[in-house]
Amino acid sequence: MSRYELPASELTPEEIFRTRRTLLKALGFIGLNAWPLLNACTNYAAQSRDVRGTLVNLKQIQAVRNPAYTLDRPLTDRLEAAGYTNFYEFTQGKEVWRSVDRFLTRPWEVRITGLVKKPLTLSIDELLKLFPQEERHYRFRCVETWAMAVPWTGFPLAALVKRAEPLSSATHLSLLSFLKRDQAPEQGRGRVELWPYHEGLTLPEAMNELAFLATGLYGRELPPQHGAPLRLVTPWKYGFKSIKSVVEIRFTDRQPPTFWSSLAPQEYGFWANINPGVPHPRWSQEQETLLGSGERRRTLLYNGYDGQVGHLYKQVDTRYFF
Ligand SMILES: Nc1nc2c(c(=O)[nH]1)N[C@H]1C(S)=C(S)[C@@H](COP(=O)(O)O)O[C@H]1N2
Numbered sequence: 490m491s492r493y494e495l496p497a498s499e500l501t502p503e504e505i506f507r508t509r510r511t512l513l514k515a516l517g518f519i520g521l522n523a524w525p526l527l528n529a530c531t532n533y534a535a536q537s538r539d540v541r542g543t544l545v546n547l548k549q550i551q552a553v554r555n556p557a558y559t560l561d562r563p564l565t566d567r568l569e570a571a572g573y574t575n576f577y578e579f580t581q582g583k584e585v586w587r588s589v590d591r592f593l594t595r596p597w598e599v600r601i602t603g604l605v606k607k608p609l610t611l612s613i614d615e616l617l618k619l620f621p622q623e624e625r626h627y628r629f630r631c632v633e634t635w636a637m638a639v640p641w642t643g644f645p646l647a648a649l650v651k652r653a654e655p656l657s658s659a660t661h662l663s664l665l666s667f668l669k670r671d672q673a674p675e676q677g678r679g680r681v682e683l684w685p686y687h688e689g690l691t692l693p694e695a696m697n698e699l700a701f702l703a704t705g706l707y708g709r710e711l712p713p714q715h716g717a718p719l720r721l722v723t724p725w726k727y728g729f730k731s732i733k734s735v736v737e738i739r740f741t742d743r744q745p746p747t748f749w750s751s752l753a754p755q756e757y758g759f760w761a762n763i764n765p766g767v768p769h770p771r772w773s774q775e776q777e778t779l780l781g782s783g784e785r786r787r788t789l790l791y792n793g794y795d796g797q798v799g800h801l802y803k804q805v806d807t808r809y810f811f
């Protein structure tokens with residue numbers, strides 16, 4: 490079993506260790522200067538800070554609500570969503586917001602590379618200017634069975650694909666996240682060769698109306714723990730497909746490797762389509778628990794987006810190609 494599968498409660502709390510060390514330093518056990526004391530103070534501030542602290546100073550994003558996407562459940566409370574996230578670059582626990590203080594998300598550039606007529610490098614501000622921002626209310630379902638419903642702001646991935654003009658040989662997109670070991674502690678530990686986090690889509694999936702590049706949620710730019718400044722959202726697929734903090738979108742002529750299928754191929758595949766009829770090897774996928782309210786719901790095929798994406802998978806037997 491890989492170390493990524495351990496529940497957060499069984500892990501050594503690295504932060505506690507670090508604080509103790511700086512405290513010892515501050516008390517003069519290890520050398521004598523002003524830095525340790527300063528460190529101890531900032532560590533203390535970081536630990537006693539509330540999740541709300543990560544949501545202040547986020548710029549508003551002007552976006553028109555797209556009424557085509559309506560929900561069958563209430564929106565998740567903003568704080569509940571921000572307080573319970575997956576971002577393995579920073580921690581294997583859910584309180585990612587405690588570990589993102591050093592993560593710099595501006596300036597930020599996104600490269601469009603590979604089999605395209607127009608390779609592009611765009612800053613996040615250029616992306617925001619180039620593509621009209623809209624708001625979409627989407628369901629979201631993690632493979633671990635928690636679920637949420639949030640108002641994303643951003644633009645369709647298809648708009649970016651069209652702008653890049655893929656060559657006729659392009660069949661897939663490979664999406665890459667950042668590599669910053671100094672800012673993301675987990676990138677320096679364990680199977681370091683797997684970083685940066687990477688995901689993939691077929692070209693028809695990327696062109697599907699649902700595939701979305703989010704620059705914000707709840708009307709403001711993304712907080713770091715949700716994948717600032719730009720992340721993918723594919724609401725018919727398990728959450729791990731929705732790669733955060735994207736720096737490169739590469740067009741290729743083959744199915745790209747993905748982070749989780751490289752880490753645990755018997756448990757996670759390329760497709761990652763939400764399907765209550767296909768259990769995870771270690772648990773059922775029939776039900777989900779909504780963040781915040783704790784309400785239990787039956788999980789829907791393709792997370793309820795069968796109408797939009799079902800036609801893509803008529804040829805794929807997802808019992809075997811999960
Ligand atoms: N770069 C990166 N992207 C990532 C992850 C990650 O660890 N690193 N985790 C994924 C998983 S498992 C899920 S469920 C979603 C969670 O999105 P949220 O935390 O914004 O709700 O992000 C996905 N994108």
Ligand SMILES: [Mo]
Pocket residue numbers: 575631632633727728729
């Ligand atoms: Mo997930």
